[in-house]
Amino acid sequence: MTQMNRHFYVAIMAGGIGSRFWPASRTDYPKQFLDILNTGKTLLQWTYERFAQFIPKENIFVVTHQHYGSKVEEQLPELPLDNIVCEPSRKNTAPCIAYISFKIQKQDPKANIICAPADHLIMDGPAFTSACLNALLFVQKHSALVTLGIKPTRPDTGYGYIQFETQQAADNVYKVKTFTEKPNLELARTFLKSGDFLWNAGIFVWNVKTIVAAIKQYLPEIDEVFEQGYPALNTPGEKEAIETIYSQCTNISIDYGIMEKADNVYVIPSNFGWSDLGTWASAYENLEKDYLGNAVQGKNVMIVDATKCMVKVPNDKLVLLQGLDEFIVIDTQDVLLICKKENEQQIKEYVAEVKRNKGEKYL
Numbered sequence: 001m002t003q004m005n006r007h008f009y010v011a012i013m014a015g016g017i018g019s020r021f022w023p024a025s026r027t028d029y030p031k032q033f034l035d036i037l038n039t040g041k042t043l044l045q046w047t048y049e050r051f052a053q054f055i056p057k058e059n060i061f062v063v064t065h066q067h068y069g070s071k072v073e074e075q076l077p078e079l080p081l082d083n084i085v086c087e088p089s090r091k092n093t094a095p096c097i098a099y100i101s102f103k104i105q106k107q108d109p110k111a112n113i114i115c116a117p118a119d120h121l122i123m124d125g126p127a128f129t130s131a132c133l134n135a136l137l138f139v140q141k142h143s144a145l146v147t148l149g150i151k152p153t154r155p156d157t158g159y160g161y162i163q164f165e166t167q168q169a170a171d172n173v174y175k176v177k178t179f180t181e182k183p184n185l186e187l188a189r190t191f192l193k194s195g196d197f198l199w200n201a202g203i204f205v206w207n208v209k210t211i212v213a214a215i216k217q218y219l220p221e222i223d224e225v226f227e228q229g230y231p232a233l234n235t236p237g238e239k240e241a242i243e244t245i246y247s248q249c250t251n252i253s254i255d256y257g258i259m260e261k262a263d264n265v266y267v268i269p270s271n272f273g274w275s276d277l278g279t280w281a282s283a284y285e286n287l288e289k290d291y292l293g294n295a296v297q298g299k300n301v302m303i304v305d306a307t308k309c310m311v312k313v314p315n316d317k318l319v320l321l322q323g324l325d326e327f328i329v330i331d332t333q334d335v336l337l338i339c340k341k342e343n344e345q346q347i348k349e350y351v352a353e354v355k356r357n358k359g360e361k362y363l
Contacts, residue, residue, distance in 0.1 A: 004054065004056045008056070008059060009104055010055045010061065010113065010115075010116065011100040012044070012060070012063070013096055013115060013116065013118060014063065014072065014119075015064045015068065018030045019347070020280070021034075022337070022351045023334075028067070029071075033068070033075060037121070038287070044118045045075055047118045047119075050122060050125055050128060052078075054129050057079070061084075061085055062084050062085065063085045063087065064084065064085070065086065068086075069086045072084045086239075088242060088247075089246050091246060094222060094249075094252045094256075095245075095250075095252075097115050097211065098219070098223070098249075099226070099245075100113070102212065102233055103234060105208040105212055106234050108208070110207075111208040112139050112205070112207050112208070113205070114205050116202075116203045116204075120274065120275065120277060121277050121282075121286055123274075124271075124272040127272040127273075128270075131148055132148075134172060138268075139206050140207060143210045143213075144265070145206050145210060145259065145265045146266045147265065147266075147267050147268075149198025149200065149201065149267040149268065151198060151270070151271050152197065155185060155188035155189040155192045156188060156199070157183060158182060160200035161191050161198065162199075163177040163191075163196055164177060164269070173266050174266060174269070175266055176266060176267050179200065200255070201270075202255075202276070204259075215258070217262075218257060219250075219252070219257050221248075225245045225248045225249060228245075229241035280328045281341055283310065290303065292308070293308040294306060295310050297312040298317070299316075300315065300317060301318075302318070302319070302321070303321050304322040304323070306325065306327075307326070308341070309328070309341075314331065314333070317331065326340065328341055328344060351363065
């Protein structure tokens with residue numbers, strides 16, 4: 001067990017809806033609270049346990065939407081109640097990171113913080129711990145915004161890419177040259193071949209002074225509203241102050257707002273068996289498959305000439321699949337989705353279509 005450092009913190013971001021995992025992931029029960037891979041634990045529980053290995057438990061925060069506060073409490077009974085930080089509305093990652101950064105800064109001006117999504121899959125815990133500690137030790141000494149980069153294994157068009165300098169700034173820490181949002185396939189192939197590009201995992205590490213200075217410089221309007229509400233943080237008046245602050249915040253990601261503009265961004269190339277579990281196909285990749293390549297969740301599924309399908313159905317329902325090749329079949333109490341795997345990026349659009357035609361009932 002690593003000696004815990006009391007100035008090391010983590011903010012687990014758990015407020016999203018996960019609409020590409022519809023219909024399993026719903027507005028009132030999004031994917032971070034589900035056991036997507038049939039492991040006996042939800043994605044949020046896995047994420048919490050991973051960080052509890054090397055971050056003091058009282059320094060682990062979960063930032064979520066106010067609708068989900070009680071779900072976090074239910075799934076993480078060890079987490080102090082004050083460490084469940086509820087946002088009044090979804091404004092993307094920049095306001096979320098600003099909120100938790102100002103809140104922690106007020107408590108510990110020497111804090112070094114990891115900001116990480118709640119719904120990622122990480123297979124190699126020790127390698128992940130080691131990359132995080134390397135980042136925390138680096139940001140403790142340097143005014144740096146660090147991101148963990150994943151060595152790409154295929155030309156994926158669903159991820160952002162990070163290009164880095166060849167010269168090390170410290171042990172396995174490199175300065176970032178460029179960020180590229182989701183490229184087309186041709187560009188992704190070029191990136192993969194060149195060898196100096198990494199996937200952007202969306203896991204960030206910084207000293208609280210550094211991130212607060214970056215917010216001031218690159219997102220002055222967000223900084224201004226948080227400065228006004230700062231005295232109320234960590235007091236009984238916080239909830240009310242945050243409602244006022246969020247009503248004035250722009251909806252912007254930390255990548256666009258800060259990481260792509262700042263000149264003190266560094267990356268740690270990592271390999272810890274990462275998947276962002278963003279889509280059903282990524283779940284399929286990580287599940288056990290039968291001899292026909294089907295990943296099946298459900299106790300009564302019969303397969304006849306069906307191959308490479310992702311199937312998730314209730315245990316008490318008998319489902320017989322015939323003749324399907326590379327399909328996603330997700331059955332819930334009130335929704336059945338049958339969709340070609342190659343069209344899974346469109347699931348988000350189908351959800352919007354459902355909303356237009358059927359209202360909120362099935363979301």
